Amino acid sequence: MHEPPNWSRRAFVATALLGTTGCLARGEEATETKQRSTDCLDDWLAKANGYEGVIERYGPDGDPTVTVGDSLDAGHGDAAFGPAGIRVPPGTTVTWEWSGHGDPANVVALDDAFDSGSPVGSHGHTFSHTFEERGTHRYVSEPSRDEGMRGVVVVADPPSSDYPAVDAWLADVEIYDGTVVDWRDYPSPIVTVGSAEGESEFTFSPPAARVSTGTTVRWVWTGGPHQIAFEDADIGSTVETEPGVQFEHTFEESGVYRYACAPHHSLGAKGAIIVE
Secondary structure, three states: OEEEOOOOOHHHHHHHHHHHHOOOEEOOOHHHHOOEEEEHHHHHHHHHOOOOOOOOOOOOOOOOEEOOOOOOOOOOOOOOOOEEEEEEOOOEEEEEEEEOOOOEEOEOOOOOOEEEEOEEOOOOOOEEEEEEEEEEEEEEEEHHHOOOOEEEEEEEOOOOOOOOHHHHHHOOOOOOOOOEEEOOOOOOOEEEEOOOOOOOOOOOOOOOOOOOOOOOEEEEEEOEEEEEOOOOOOOOOOOEOOOOEEEEEEHHHHHHEEEEEHHHHHOOOOEEEEEE
């Protein structure tokens, strides 16, 4: 029995950010002159209200909207961007939408790439910016920057493999980094439904794998309501909640089989099996 590697979001995010952005210079920021002159992006986000260790990824067809004045928990009130961190492909337009909660706020990039102007407090106000160049853009709300109202937009190419259909399908899946696990020598490999460490209920581990024809793949639930539905074949499971093997299928025909957890498709609960 083959146990897949740990594809937790936290491990992927740390690797992706180091590979994409590394440690970035803060510059001479007047309110942070006592900080060291360089700081890693994870340190920047660690001080962002509402950040929970995940940078939300959007694919080429994504329409990212960040809430200005997001009420995520009682610890910071409404002085937060939700989500605090996003990753988008070049050419993506990001929209910030004001909730109307909390103090007036604005959206100002530390690298001067964008600036929404004077602080606004009205519900429904929006500001948009199109990111054409690859890079990392940290930003703040000037009135509440000292209270942790900060965020980041990472602009990077989506992960790529030798399978464009898989890359397009998994473009918004946080833990997909272009790796297709080779299971062609395993007669009955296992896909974990939900993170192996319990960090997310909405991931398949690994998200993409390659198997030989005649291979039986088994999906093991870690808990929670999930249902596997295939896009390219009339196969799948019913909604199951108990831990354990809740679905298996023997792939007799070669091809690319894309699937998702039906209840959580919009949350990036997607995977792919390549049969060769």
